[in-house]
Amino acid sequence: MPSGLMALLDDVAAIAKLAASSIDDVAGATGKASAKAAGVVIDDAAVTPRYVTGLSPARELPVIAKIARGSLKNKLLFILPGAMALSAFAPWALTPLLMIGGSYLCFEAAEKVAESFLPHHDAGGEAQQFSDPAELEEASVSGAIRTDFILSAEIMAIALGTLSGEPLLDQAIALLAVAVVITAGVYGVVGLIVKMDDIGLKMASGGSGARRALGRGLVHAMPRILAVMGPVGTAAMLWVGGGILVHGMEHFHITALPHAIHAIAESAGRAAPFAQGAVEWIVSAGASAILGLAVGAVIVAAVIGIGRLRGKSAH
Structure with a gap:
């Protein structure tokens, strides 16, 4: 009987170790997948605040909460099942789709x-089209959720691309974790950004001198932070998009350009041995961004050309 009990305990310990190992594997895969999708996440966080422009301050956080719920619904009910079906039945299609x-x-x-x-449509003018605040809010939420669906699909596809060697169940759990963590992170940051000036005003209205100075600093800093977020998000999209194309070329054995980028990055890294890894990454990311800008410019030119041929505005 004692030997049977010891055997049972050994089995329980083995199962516990296996479960812990699986949790570690999933956590590692989740972290890796989230990091790969960082460029799109930055852009998502940069894009969303414009959807609360024109709304009353009291409605900003409720609207962001509505968008976050819509984003999570997009990921869990539509994108995640589609991603798992793709992984199970057509994994060969992942790289072309990426x-x-x-x-x-x-x-x-x-x-x-x-x-x-170039001259373009002023997004702030959209708020003037709605005389009813509730109508403006509904339009803002709907527009944000539509945009989020595209960005969420990109995030989940990039994340799935980093999980291709994992068991199917681990992929599903990791993608679920990515969906929840990224949604909470993005819209938590968006909420903080949108209300930061209000927080600064409240801090500046009373308390110690340091508190008031910090509050005034926040109020003055927020326009600059919002101005920087747009270019940072754009640069991140170019880096991520170009990097996906470089890896795709390698996958299809189109190696001339990827090899050239790697060679340039390695040469730059050797020239700066005190920060070799960082320099190699910066050069590689910069080259990927340049490729992304070139590819994007060709597509933009094609879209504009098609629009003109159809007699429509290219915007």
Whole structure:
């Protein structure tokens, strides 16, 4: 009987170790997948605050909460099942789909670059089209959720691409964790950004001198932070989109450009041995961003050309 009990305890210990190992594997896969999707996450966080422009301050956080719920619904009810079906039945299609998504990222980023030099529609004017605040809020939420669906699909596809060697159940759990963590992180940051000026005003209205100074600093800093977020998000999209295309080329044995990028990055790293890894990453990311901008510019030019041929505005 004692030997039977010891055997049972050994089995329980083995199962516990296996479970712990699986949890570690899933946690590692989740972290890796989230890191790979960082560029799109940054852009998501940069894009969303514009959807609360024109709304009353009291409605900003409730609207962000509505968008976050819609985002989580997009990921869990539509994108996650589609991603798992793709992984189970057509894993060969993942790289081409990732390259299509990467090209779309490059297109979006190149379009934003073009808009900084060309006349374009003023998003703030949209608020003037609605006399009813509830109607404006509903339109803002609907528009944000539609945009989020595209960005969420890109995030989940990139995350799935990093999990291709994992068991199917681990992929599903990791993607579920990515969906929840990224949604909470993005919209938590968005909520903080949107209300930061209000927090600064409250701090500046009373308390110690240091508290008031910090509050005034927040109020003055927020316009600069919001101004920087857009270009940072665009650069991140170019880096991620271009990187996806480079990896896709390697997958299909189109190696001339990827090898050239790796060689340039390694040479730059050897020239700066005190920070070799960081320099190699910066050069590689920069080269990927340049490729992304070039690909995106070609797509933008094609879209504009098609629009003109159809006699429509290219916007």
